[in-house]
Amino acid sequence: MFGSHSGVAKRVQQSFPNVILWYCFNHRLELAVGDAVAEISGTNHFKILFDKLYHIYHSSAKNKRELEECCQELSEQFFTVGRVLDNRWVASSFRTVKVIWNLYYPLHCHLTKGSEDPSRNPSEKQTFKGLATKLASSSFVLNLATMYDCLEELSSLSLDLQERKITLPRAHALIFRAIRVFNSMVDYPGIKYKEIKCLVDKVGTERKFKGVLIQDNRKRDVVIPYGQLMRSLAANLEKRLVAFRGTENDLSRLINSITVLNPSNWPKECPLTCGGEEIKFMCDVFHLDDAVARRGFQEYIDNVRTEGLLEPPEKLVDLIKATKTIAVSTAECERGFSQMNILASTVRSSLTIKTLSTLMFIKCVGPPPQEFCPTLYARSWKGSASDNSKACARKRKVDEEHDYNIIWKKLKT
Known part of the structure; x- marks a missing residue:
């Protein structure tokens, strides 16, 4: 994208020499989060566990249906289990962590039932049992609270940087505020981590999180160091979002x-x-x-x-x-790409570039249905149709020797 010879930035600069170019703030934020995740080893174990949960409920309609039924039995609202720290923006990772936090009890109940289900093969039962045990460990709930606190702040920053009215000074102020927040969280942890930390420090049957008894850590369980992660996030945000590359x-x-x-x-x-x-x-x-x-x-x-x-x-x-004309991020372009993927699907692959461009313009820039007044356009269409009545009639080839002509004539009588 920023190649010095034939990159997008270089080509744009050839046509518009006075354009101001730098990396999208939202993509820089994702790179900063990726750097922090690579530095802290415990986050990889957390991501692997979430990937297993995602594959269990994404690749099997049966498992997803059973989890939904379990939520209905427990009077809990069902949410789809997604992925965390993947190629989507960080706000999507926070939604996934929030879903696991809210569905913790139904999820543990379904995994426990699956480990005792006689209709499943031994491999599936062992997988369900291992995941249920992992969810009930103190290391998992501590890691879940840690990721909840940090992803909540990162999600808020990412969504603010995606706003259409965001300006460069405002974006810069939000970034510095996020850095200060992560530095302060080293000594003053977030709400979720405080809640789980107090719960883990208890003994006996009092160590219950959402009705599930929390067990002690096993030797191979890895706990994400809270303060180290927050310091790493603050340092990488400053490195990626404050110290600009090039100019x-x-x-x-x-x-x-x-x-x-x-x-x-x-x-x-x-x-x-x-x-x-x-x-x-x-x-x-x-x-x-x-x-x-x-x-x-x-x-x-x-x-x-x-x-x-x-x-x-x-x-x-x-x-x-x-x-105020300086673009802070490429969020608007990403919205256009999303609409293009929705419109040009596998069943509508024959759309021309002009038609696709027009539909994308309507979806991205057009008014909502309640703000659209079709009267003017309907009158214009009606007037053009009355002037050229032949254009309204579509010519169809009539096959008088079709095999089903006899049946069709019977349907008319």
Whole structure:
């Protein structure tokens, strides 16, 4: 994508030399999470266990149906078991962990019943028994709580970066806040981990999580180190999302320059000449008149200090609008790819590029059904149909010697 000779970025830059290019923040977030997972060995064991649960209920309709029936018996809402830390974005991994957290008791009951089901072969019964034992271990519930806390924060950050109205300064502020959150979680763990840690420290029959008695760890059980994982996430987020590759100085300077436009970032005694260099740098990037923008910024400072007006003057509006045009992530492109895969399915593979493009535009940009008024388009279609009645009639070839003609004539009488 970012190849220096024939990559997408290079080709785009040839057509638009002034385009601002860097990696998508959402994809950088996924790379940071992948780096943290690779550093912490316990996360691999956690992922392998979740993959086994996914294959059991994804590859067998019988197992999925039995789990759903078990949820109905226990008055629990059924959710589909997904995958965790795979090629999907981190918000999907959090949904999977949340499903396992909510379905913990029905899931353990189904695995226990499956291990005693005489209709299953010995291999399946042993697999179900091993998974039920693993789910009831203290290491699993501790790892589940650990991943719940960290993925909840990462999911929130990922969804914020996917918003259409997200701006570069706002995205940068959210990233720094997430780094501070993970650093603070080293000494002050999250809610779920505190809950499970207090439960595991109990003895006897009091060690029950959602009705399941928690057993002690076995020798081969691996517990994810909570503080080490949080420190690794904070370090990798800073490495991947703050230190930009390639034009590092220009991007850092651009982000710092944009923050000058926010009055909350001004010093208490803000002189009228404050931010002149930043305004000039941004005008050079966006090819605007820096003299007009600097006068508008001076007027903005004066209005805020003397009259308390937070509305930027007209001379500064063009620069503020230009800063909001910088794309933070490629989430919009990913939405377009998803709609294309839904529309161009195996049963609709004969769609032309023009038709597919039109349908994608309607799905991605078009209004919802309740906001669409078809009256104008219906009248236009009706008028064109009345002008050309032959176009409305579809010519069909009549086969008078068909084998079923006798039956069809009987149906009409």
